[in-house]
Amino acid sequence: MDRLTECLEQDRERYLDDLKAVLRIPSVSAQPDHKDDVARCARHVAEHLKSLGMTRAEVVPTAGHPVVHAEWLGAPGKPTVLLYGHYDVQPPEPLELWKSGPFEPVVRDGKLYARGACDDKGQVYMHLGAIAAHMKTSGKLPINVKLVIEGEEEVGSDHLEAFLRERRRDLDADVIVVSDTSMMGPDQPALCYALRGILYTQIEVVGPTRDLHSGEFGGAVANPANALCAIVAALKDGDGRITVPGFYDRVRALSPAEREAMRSLPFDEAGFLKESGAPQAFGEKGFTTMERIWARPTLDVNGMWSGYIGEGSKTVLPSFAAAKVSMRLVPDQDPDDLMPRIESHVKKLAPPGVTVALKDLHSAPPFLTSPDHPMLGAARRALERAWGKPPVMIREGGSIPVMATFQKTHGLPCILMGFGLHDDQVHAPNEKFSLSSFYGGTKSAAYLYQELART
Numbered sequence: 001m002d003r004l005t006e007c008l009e010q011d012r013e014r015y016l017d018d019l020k021a022v023l024r025i026p027s028v029s030a031q032p033d034h035k036d037d038v039a040r041c042a043r044h045v046a047e048h049l050k051s052l053g054m055t056r057a058e059v060v061p062t063a064g065h066p067v068v069h070a071e072w073l074g075a076p077g078k079p080t081v082l083l084y085g086h087y088d089v090q091p092p093e094p095l096e097l098w099k100s101g102p103f104e105p106v107v108r109d110g111k112l113y114a115r116g117a118c119d120d121k122g123q124v125y126m127h128l129g130a131i132a133a134h135m136k137t138s139g140k141l142p143i144n145v146k147l148v149i150e151g152e153e154e155v156g157s158d159h160l161e162a163f164l165r166e167r168r169r170d171l172d173a174d175v176i177v178v179s180d181t182s183m184m185g186p187d188q189p190a191l192c193y194a195l196r197g198i199l200y201t202q203i204e205v206v207g208p209t210r211d212l213h214s215g216e217f218g219g220a221v222a223n224p225a226n227a228l229c230a231i232v233a234a235l236k237d238g239d240g241r242i243t244v245p246g247f248y249d250r251v252r253a254l255s256p257a258e259r260e261a262m263r264s265l266p267f268d269e270a271g272f273l274k275e276s277g278a279p280q281a282f283g284e285k286g287f288t289t290m291e292r293i294w295a296r297p298t299l300d301v302n303g304m305w306s307g308y309i310g311e312g313s314k315t316v317l318p319s320f321a322a323a324k325v326s327m328r329l330v331p332d333q334d335p336d337d338l339m340p341r342i343e344s345h346v347k348k349l350a351p352p353g354v355t356v357a358l359k360d361l362h363s364a365p366p367f368l369t370s371p372d373h374p375m376l377g378a379a380r381r382a383l384e385r386a387w388g389k390p391p392v393m394i395r396e397g398g399s400i401p402v403m404a405t406f407q408k409t410h411g412l413p414c415i416l417m418g419f420g421l422h423d424d425q426v427h428a429p430n431e432k433f434s435l436s437s438f439y440g441g442t443k444s445a446a447y448l449y450q451e452l453a454r455t
């Protein structure tokens with residue numbers, strides 16, 4: 001066994017302890033109460049990077065949560081890798097469904113449970129473990145690294161673009177590496193070449209200026225809750241297609257070859273459905289489950305509220321109703337082009353007697369990179385060394401807002417090498433990261449740096 005691999009095996013517990021330490025910090029970017037914890041987490045990550053020998057390890061303030069910016073440039077003539085990840089996490093609620101505290105990491109049955117274990121602290125710390133192993137065995141890295149670990153990914157990365165623009169010169173690189181996606185299965189590594197984008201809106205419907213007695217007024221004036229339901233219901237047709245005019249104009253059709261490649265992947269649809277707990281699959285007509293998630297846009301209500309939702313009944317005609325509605329976008333849809341179309345469509349759908357307003361909460365364009373650019377060859381070799389089998393090429397249905405920005409500002413090849421599993425419960429109670437993913441991912445990252453040094 002080579003010294004690097006030996007070190008990676010020997011120091012496993014250490015990498016795990018380092019990960020547990022960062023998981024104890026509740027860096028919930030969405031909740032203002034956790035603002036100081038988010039900042040503390042950034043300092044913690046920067047301190048750790050410094051301890052690994054990074055020559056820069058800065059906590060950079062933004063108009064939102066800080067960005068951790070680090071680098072080590074001691075490999076002249078070798079490629080420079082820009083590593084991106086996020087140290088912020090989703091809110092842990094509902095707390096009562098967690099078997100152990102969301103910020104008290106514990107290993108049960110070969111899995112590490114905590115908010116952020118997989119998304120994305122665990123996957124960031126795989127890289128920090130890989131860096132540690134190289135530093136320990138050879139006092140240097142085989143490549144130059146720049147790290148951007150942000151604190152606002154889970155809330156849309158609103159302030160990252162300004163940071164990237166301001167520091168554009170310092171962030172020059174040859175390739176971008178991100179570990180924030182999934183594997184095809186516990187033993188099947190994957191490289192991801194496409195992500196969906198997102199367009200997140202809030203629809204607000206106002207009727208009467210105050211809540212009314214539903215006996216006194218019901219039937220005589222429009223009810224905003226009923227109106228909102230009518231609007232939402234009309235946003236998709238019976239075939240599961242979104243009814244906004246022009247919505248599909250820029251949707252790139254899947255080629256027969258890509259459909260075939262997807263069909264040949266070892267996708268366990270029954271297992272996937274079982275994991276979801278849904279009684280059956282449901283979605284746009286004419287597409288498989290995998291195609292629906294990976295390559296078709298969709299629209300979902302994420303939350304709705306109006307009127308009385310307490311115990312028992314209250315005969316009220318509410319004055320207000322609202323819904324959070326997000327759309328996942330696919331290449332080459334553009335959220336800026338779609339937003340006005342959605343707004344005018346929603347307004348047309350509104351029945352008389354109410355006024356409707358749309359808020360643009362956040363958006364991110366979809367991402368697509370060529371599945372066979374040469375840098376991916378290095379990742380392929382690294383994954384094969386670490387897992388004993390070559391990776392499959394996948395797309396994913398989730399979004400990483402900065403990926404499209406990187407393409408725009410850097411125009412660089414991107415390696416999305418992720419190690420999540422579909423039962424990791426990311427964003428949900430009892431999030432976990434399998435230790436096999438964590439250790440295998442650490443190895444993969446360590447080998448990736450070596451393979452990139454050879455390109």
Ligand code: BES
Nearest residue numbers: 119153154155156180181396398399400
């Ligand atoms: N790591 C995920 C993105 C992801 C999810 C990739 C599933 C592959 C599969 C990321 O942290 C995330 O949750 N992104 C948000 C972005 C949103 C808040 C703009 C998402 O997809 O909802």
Ligand code: MN
Nearest residue numbers: 086119120180
């Ligand atoms: Mn993530």
Ligand code: MN
Nearest residue numbers: 090119154427
């Ligand atoms: Mn996430």
